[in-house]
Amino acid sequence: GSVFAHLVQAPEDPILGVTVAYNKDPSPVKLNLGVGAYRTEEGKPLVLNVVRKAEQQLINDRTRIKEYLPIVGLVEFNKLSAKLILGADSPAIRENRITTVECLSGTGSLRVGGEFLAKHYHQKTIYITQPTWGNHPKIFTLAGLTVKTYRYYDPATRGLNFQGLLEDLGAAPAGSIVLLHACAHNPTGVDPTIQQWEQIRQLMRSKGLMSFFDSAYQGFASGSLDTDAKPIRMFVADGGECLVAQSYAKNMGLYGERVGALSIVCKSADVAGRVESQLKLVIRPMYSSPPIHGASIVAVILRDKNLFNEWTLELKAMADRIISMRKQLFEALRTRGTPGDWSHIIKQIGMFTFTGLNPAQVSFMTKEYHIYMTSDGRISMAGLSSKTVPHLADAIHAVVT
Ligand code: PLP
Numbered sequence: 001g002s003v004f005a006h007l008v009q010a011p012e013d014p015i016l017g018v019t020v021a022y023n024k025d026p027s028p029v030k031l032n033l034g035v036g037a038y039r040t041e042e043g044k045p046l047v048l049n050v051v052r053k054a055e056q057q058l059i060n061d062r063t064r065i066k067e068y069l070p071i072v073g074l075v076e077f078n079k080l081s082a083k084l085i086l087g088a089d090s091p092a093i094r095e096n097r098i099t100t101v102e103c104l105s106g107t108g109s110l111r112v113g114g115e116f117l118a119k120h121y122h123q124k125t126i127y128i129t130q131p132t133w134g135n136h137p138k139i140f141t142l143a144g145l146t147v148k149t150y151r152y153y154d155p156a157t158r159g160l161n162f163q164g165l166l167e168d169l170g171a172a173p174a175g176s177i178v179l180l181h182a183c184a185h186n187p188t189g190v191d192p193t194i195q196q197w198e199q200i201r202q203l204m205r206s207k208g209l210m211s212f213f214d215s216a217y218q219g220f221a222s223g224s225l226d227t228d229a230k231p232i233r234m235f236v237a238d239g240g241e242c243l244v245a246q247s248y249a250k251n252m253g254l255y256g257e258r259v260g261a262l263s264i265v266c267k268s269a270d271v272a273g274r275v276e277s278q279l280k281l282v283i284r285p286m287y288s289s290p291p292i293h294g295a296s297i298v299a300v301i302l303r304d305k306n307l308f309n310e311w312t313l314e315l316k317a318m319a320d321r322i323i324s325m326r327k328q329l330f331e332a333l334r335t336r337g338t339p340g341d342w343s344h345i346i347k348q349i350g351m352f353t354f355t356g357l358n359p360a361q362v363s364f365m366t367k368e369y370h371i372y373m374t375s376d377g378r379i380s381m382a383g384l385s386s387k388t389v390p391h392l393a394d395a396i397h398a399v400v401t
Contacts, residue, residue: 014134015374022372030370031388033379036186036351037255038318041385046318048253050311054300058293069289071280073102073261077295080302081261085215085229085246092236096269099276101262101283102290105255106216106247107135109262113212113243114143115282116264116275121210123175127168129153131376133186136179136214145177153188158344158356160190169203177210182244183228184217184350187378191221191349197231201238211235211242219251221350223319225312236265248298250351251315257294318382322351325384329353332393339400352378361399369395 012020018034040046058064072078078100082093092098103109118124126145128136129152137147150172151164169178180200185191192200204211213232219225235242247260262279266272283289301307330345345353357365357377365371371392373379384392 018372018374021366025370025372027370029391031372031383031391033371033373033383033392035380035383036250037380038250038253038322038351038382039385041321041387043383043385043388046253048311048314050301050307050314051252051254051297053307053310054297057300058296064296066292069102069292069295071101071283071289072276073290074292074295074299076303077102077259077299078261080299081246082263084225084302085218085232085244085263086236086265087226087229087233090233090236091239092265097266097272099264099266099272099279101276101279102295103245103260103262103283104287104290105249105258105260106214106245107139107260108258108287108290109245109247109260110136110139110212110214111143112279112282112286113245113262113264114140114145115286116279117177117210117212117243118144119282120278121177123173123177123210125173126177126179126212127172128179129181129185131187132179132181133214140179148172150178152185153190153354155356158190158354159347160192160196162192162196165192166199166203169200169209170207172207172209174208175210177212178204179212179214180231182213182215182218182232184221184352186216186350187352187374187376188354189344189348189350189352190354192231194230194234197234201234205238205240211240213242213244215244216247217250217350218246219312219315220319220322223316223323225251225315239267241265241267248294252298252301252311253318254294254297257297258291259294259298322381325381325389326353328386328389329381329384329393332389333396336393336397338393338397351380351382353381354378355396357396357399364399365395368398371395 022032082100103112126140127148127150130149140147150168151161154161218228221228242265244263249255264275301311326346333342355377359375362375
């Protein structure tokens with residue numbers, strides 16, 4: 001018999017498994033609201049025009065080679081990524097006290113940052129929001145950190161439990177690491193206000209808590225790259241240290257290219273240099289060096305003023321379509337007289353709406369309406385279109401009445 005005969009069949013990933021189930025359903029009205037990827041009004045994946053242009057430039061350039069990148073990735077990409085997230089005028093960049101390494105999208109950036117902290121930071125506990133993206137606890141546990149949660153979402157208001165958040169972070173041991181969603185919190189779509197961010201910053205700095213920002217949706221929440229980076233820039237402006245994981249999956253539509261960056265803002269250029277040398281020791285045995293293609297696309301777009309401007313317009317168009325889907329769904333429920341307060345659909349931010357539907361209701365909607373979503377009631381607004389909103393509204397109406 002096989003030496004692996006004792007293995008049990010592992011469950012599907014709770015998020016990716018939704019698409020597996022969707023693909024098996026032959027119904028013509030089936031709707032996949034589980035996937036965290038942008039879709040056009042026609043329900044199709046979108047390759048941005050600027051990405052096509054950048055790829056054409058890369059193809060036309062016959063001097064390009066396919067040698068290995070350095071362990072830290074494409075250096076120009078790293079510099080441009082730091083500028084994008086921290087702002088061109090950032091004191092940390094000016095003072096050269098930041099190190100940025102190209103990683104495998106947001107997930108890889110979180111994993112490398114997590115392993116670096118587990119190896120070199122005195123506190124091994126990371127606090128993540130309750131709830132959070134399902135991969136977070138697994139990434140940080142495998143990185144060697146101890147994962148704990150802090151209160152974040154209030155089911156009663158379908159908004160932020162700010163008091164609970166302050167209490168939990170206030171009670172965390174000094175120096176603990178805190179994972180913060182920079183914008184468009186996944187899965188709840190609930191973000192602190194700028195005033196609340198300022199209170200969080202003051203509390204964290206006063207307790208010496210280490211901030212680790214997960215920025216998977218810069219520009220996708222508000223439509224503005226600068227607005228969505230504001231919380232991070234507040235934490236950098238005070239001169240303190242922090243980590244930032246960036247992903248280009250959503251905002252440049254580069255999902256499968258796996259392109260992202262980890263930045264560590266330090267107190268001095270000297271420390272930043274030593275941090276980078278240790279990051280290389282984390283990366284080298286993990287995957288040696290990152291891929292070249294996606295980072296090259298990003299560098300072409302970020303370095304060229306015209307392409308950059310074109311990108312911001314395409315990004316804004318994606319964000320606007322999602323916001324429009326929120327309004328249409330909200331209106332459709334109002335028209336049907338669906339019981340309950342559904343204003344959270346238009347108040348929440350980013351790709352997802354945390355509907356408040358429970359697992360039994362989700363299961364009913366899948367069975368009777370062929371609508372697929374994660375069992376926590378999270379729906380991807382990007383998976384909706386004007387054509388499919390009525391079907392979703394009918395299903396929600398049926399399940400709550
Ligand atoms: N962080 C959050 C909160 C996310 O929602 C995602 C993607 O869904 C990621 C990180 C990482 O995505 P990727 O590894 O595709 O960049």
